[in-house]
Amino acid sequence: MTNLIDIKGVRHAYQTEDGPLPVLDGLEISVHEGGFVAVVGPSGCGKSTLTRLIAGLMKPDHGEVWLHGERVRGPRSTVGMAFQNPVLLEWRTILKNVLLPLEIVPTKLTKKQAEERARFLLSLVGLEGFEDKRPSELSGGMRQRASLCRALIHQPEVLILDEPFGALDAFTREDLWQTMHRVKEREPFTGVLITHDLRESIFLADQVVVLSGRPARTQYVLDVPSSGPRTLDDLYTPAAVEQLAILREQIQIAQGRATPEDTAA
Ligand SMILES: Nc1ncnc2c1ncn2[C@@H]1O[C@H](COP(=O)(O)OP(=O)(O)OP(=O)(O)O)[C@@H](O)[C@H]1O
Ligand SMILES: [Mg+2]
Secondary structure (H helix, E strand, C coil), X not given: CCEEEEEEEEEEEEEECCEEEEEEEEEEEEEECCCEEEEECCCXXXXXXXXXXXXXXXXXXXXXXXXXXXECCCCCCXXXXXXXXXXXXXXXXXXXXXXXXXXXXCCCCCHHHHHHXXXXXXXXXXXXXXXXXXXHHCCHHHHHHXXXXXXXXXXXXXXXXXXCCCCCCHHHHHHHHHHHHHHHHHCCCEEEEECCCHHHHHHHCCEEEEECCCCECEEEEEECCCCCCCCHHHHHCHHHHHHHHXXXXXXXXXXXXXXXXXXXX
16 A cells, blocks of 8 residues: 655754754654544654644654655645644634635635535535634634634645644534544545544544654554444444553653553563
């Protein structure tokens, strides 16, 4: 299977007033076309830095980032991004917010087709009827749904989600997980999800990459085998419970609370 994203031996340090701050130290991540990888790791270990490297917003000091067989050397229009706090423009309607990227990225769609696509995406995430509302008239979960549509409007090959559900309450978050599955079925993309929520990682992704503490390296990779659509009940199966236990242990190792030797004993 061909990889759509290949991160090879990536090292990066930020230059700060106190000298260089090494953030990434030998990152290896591959995502096949249509794959969905979740990246988990201690706070401040370099996860958001990784998303900026994939999007081409930054260049690594060492190593390579490849997207669809091409070395990433600058910003890519084939990447869509959504973040924890969706920044929607209050003076534009929800529909116009979703259409915004098409005013920046070249598109083959006519104005009418673009609007139809935006309306389709909004209905896919359950926002039919809210097209003409302003962002402040929506709940946090609804704003996040709109931001997801905006990230998808130009049919990106890669969708990067940096803790998109982190600020939402548990029920809204679980609702959005199911929405994500529905969206991916209709609008295939290759996904990279940064999250602190281990349940979220195994519910959405087919592979979970655990990063070590800063400077981060790829510490552990967990495959999440799946047959067919997932339901929330799948999170309570013995297999899921075991996967979560493995990930929790790996996070503890990453946080320096346990060593691989401790856990092997
Ligand atoms: N532009 C920058 N200049 C200097 N240091 C930075 C810069 N951006 C991030 N850092 C530092 O790099 C480290 C990694 O930051 P990053 O945002 O990638 O972490 P993260 O894993 O996303 O954290 P969190 O889980 O809290 O979101 C942090 O120590 C941060 O302070
Ligand atoms: Mg971050």
